[in-house]
Amino acid sequence: MDASGVYVRERGKLRCIGDSVVNPVASSPSSCRRTNALVLRKKHFVFTYNAEGSLRYSSKSLFDIALLFVAGNVHHVESLVGFPEQIGDRLFAAAEKNRVFLKPDVSPKALRLFSDAYGDMVLSSLCLRNRFPLLSERIADIKTFHSLKCLDLFGCRLGDNHEIFQHLTSTSLANCLIQLFLGSNGLSDEGLQRLTAPVRVMRKGLDCLQCLDISYNPISERALRYLKFLPKLEKLDITGTEMKFGTKLKLTMWELLSLSYSEKALEVFDHSACKTQGWAEQVVNQWETNGAQMPKQKRLDESRISALRFFGRQKFVREVLNAAPLSHNKDAASTQEDHRLHFYKPPAGSSTDAASFDTTCWTPASKRKGPSENCCDSLNVSLPVKRVPSTVLTAEDMDLLDQYGDSSTLG
Helix, strand or coil: CCCCCCEEEECCEEEECCCCEECCCCCCHHHHHHCHHHCCCHHHEEEEECCCCCEEEEECCHHHHHHHHHHHCHHHCCCCCCCCHHHHHHHHHHHHHCCHHHCCCCHHHHHHHHHHHHHHHCCCEEECCCCHHHHHHCHHHHCCCCCCCEEECCCCCCCCCCCHHHHHCCHHHHCCCCEEECCCCCCCHHHHHHHCHHHHHCCCCCCCCCEEECCCCCCCHHHHHHHCCCCCCCEEECCCCCCCCCHHHHHHHHHHHCCEECCCCCHHHCHHHCCCECCCHHHHHHHHHHHHHCCHHHHCCHHHHHHHHHHCCHHHHHHHHCCCCCCCCHHHHHHHHHHCCEEECCCCCCCCCCCCCCHHHCCCHHHCCHHHHHHHHHHCCCCCCCCCCCCCCCHHHHHHHHHHHHHHHHC
């Protein structure tokens, strides 16, 4: 720096302090080579045409030039906390335009930088429905979004032991996540137990979760005891699971989770209401577009390739992974459309209790009429001679509750 000169631009002309004025446009090629380090690049100019069709250019503002420089070197920035939201938005757009978030070695750090400073403005809702290759390729980037309120992982083939579970139960995401969709992921009782382990053991994780979708998973009724530790759970979808609809399931839902069966399908479980929202919306689209253009061989990381080659099943597993997402039979889906198992928490002022969730089936035989007969016949419930009080449970119900009490202590 001691040997270099100091240049100042005044009135559109560049001059060196203690030297004569230098005009970059009229300077000779030799002078351009001598000042090559200070010659502004084309991206620092705005090119336009006047009314006569002549090309005109004007230099960008110092703010825009500095913004481009920081966007290209955003991974070297220590923190953006305290910078206005307007500057953060423009800086994120500039980094996106420079395709910074497509670089695997730079993208996670850059996204974490913005997430720490601007939270849910970067991404408040993320929809990865049936996009399991994108989840596998960009898992490190997705973990940086710790202010998500809605996350749709339907059909992402998570299984029972996926690394995304640690992010779902992390302290940073626990205070934000409200809606979580885990349907059609091959999730069993063991996977649900592992997912809820932090909240059951340490009372941390999924603290604000209100809506949970575990439909089309091989989950049995025994796994419901793990969900009773979710303090704010209000809506649950168990359509297509191993749970059989009936009075026993209704009673279990009410006793364990204080949830009642919904006769109508809940709108929150409709996929049309879930979409990616935030500054990083176009970034997610860039990831998917860029991943579709990559060769299939490059989509698998080195560890996965080595494992598949070791077991000699690389071609078979690759075909399975690259296959179309899991889809349900249209006939089965149409028949189950009217039998969706949606449960919700009644309002605080309602009179819903353990015996009033289906009063038509508990009405005495002498007072039964047409609609109640059909309801009770469909559920195969034997009606008592007298109405059972809400505070009295049968011996079978007591044994069922004792079983859940024993299992909850073990869990």
